[in-house]
Amino acid sequence: MMRFVLAGIIFLMAIAIGWITFDWYRIQNAEVAFGGPFELVDNRGEPITEQAFREHPSAVFFGFTHCPEVCPTTLFEMDGWLKQLGDEGKDIRAYFVTVDPERDTPQAMNDYVTNVSDRITGITGDPAKIDQVIKDFKIYARKVPTEDGDYTMDHTASVLLLGRQGQFFGTIAYEENSETAIAKLKRLAVEG
Numbered sequence: 001m002m003r004f005v006l007a008g009i010i011f012l013m014a015i016a017i018g019w020i021t022f023d024w025y026r027i028q029n030a031e032v033a034f035g036g037p038f039e040l041v042d043n044r045g046e047p048i049t050e051q052a053f054r055e056h057p058s059a060v061f062f063g064f065t066h067c068p069e070v071c072p073t074t075l076f077e078m079d080g081w082l083k084q085l086g087d088e089g090k091d092i093r094a095y096f097v098t099v100d101p102e103r104d105t106p107q108a109m110n111d112y113v114t115n116v117s118d119r120i121t122g123i124t125g126d127p128a129k130i131d132q133v134i135k136d137f138k139i140y141a142r143k144v145p146t147e148d149g150d151y152t153m154d155h156t157a158s159v160l161l162l163g164r165q166g167q168f169f170g171t172i173a174y175e176e177n178s179e180t181a182i183a184k185l186k187r188l189a190v191e192g
Contacts, residue, residue, distance in 0.1 A: 033166030036136030040129060043110035043122030050166065052121070056093045057169070057192035058162040059185065062139045064100035064153045065112040070174060071096075072116070078159065079117035081182050089189050094120040099141035099155045101130040161185070163192035 035050060042048045053060065059078060063071035075096060082089050096113055098104035101124050104112075109122030124130070134141050141155040157174035161184060169192050172181045 034137065034160075034162055034168040035133070035166065038125075038129060038133045038136070040123050040125030040133070041106050043106055043113055043124070045106040048121070048123055052093065052095065052123075053162050053166045055164060056091050057164055057188045058093045058095060058160075058166075059172070059188075060095045060097060060137075060160040060162060062097045062099050062134065062137070062141065062155055062160075063157075064098050064155070065104050065108050066100065066152065068152075070155075070157045074157065074159065074174060075113065075116045075120060077178070077181070079119060081178070081185055082117070082119050084182055085185055085189065089185055092185060092189055095123055096120050097123040097133065097137075098130060099134060099139070100143075100153050101125060101127045161188050161192065163188070 033050070033054070035053070037050050040048050052058075059082075061071075061074055061078065063074065065071070078094050082092065082094060085092070094117070096109070098109060104122075104124045106122075106124055109124050113120045113122040137160065139156045141153060143151050144154050145151050159172040159181075161169040161171060163169045169188055170184055172184055
């Protein structure tokens with residue numbers, strides 16, 4: 001009798017240890033959303049939150065509308081990549097988040113992104129909220145005064161790739177080979 005009780009206790013302990021191990025592994029390997037929560041506005045003046053980076057794979061670029069080279073080049077390339085993907089990339093959403101909300105109003109963002117693509121959504125908002133998004137997404141951005149008394153922005157030039165749950169999926173570097181960029185986006189569309 002004592003043998004059965006002892007066997008039962010050992011059996012229950014094994015189940016409990018197995019469950020604890022499974023739960024720990026599940027928590028450790030859960031896909032965690034990258035960045036943080038935000039409440040901003042899109043280029044049409046509509047509210048937009050971090051939920052925009054969920055439910056679909058996303059390509060997110062941080063830049064500004066007065067950017068002389070990196071931003072227009074990157075947005076043009078993003079549009080081209082998405083066009084080349086065709087139906088393979090139909091679920092990928094593309095976003096252009098300003099690092100210069102003082103100048104990048106919803107109207108300025110709308111004029112800028114719609115001149116390049118109908119697939120890219122501009123995101124702007126209150127400067128303090130944009131600063132928090134920049135920090136949460138681990139983007140480098142810094143205002144740099146120019147000799148004429150104006151300023152420009154120094155910023156990260158990579159496109160962030162986020163999976164369907166908003167998890168970090170990779171990056172596309174500035175001026176990365178087009179074939180490599182498209183391969184990354186194809187993988188994002190399938191696996192992200």
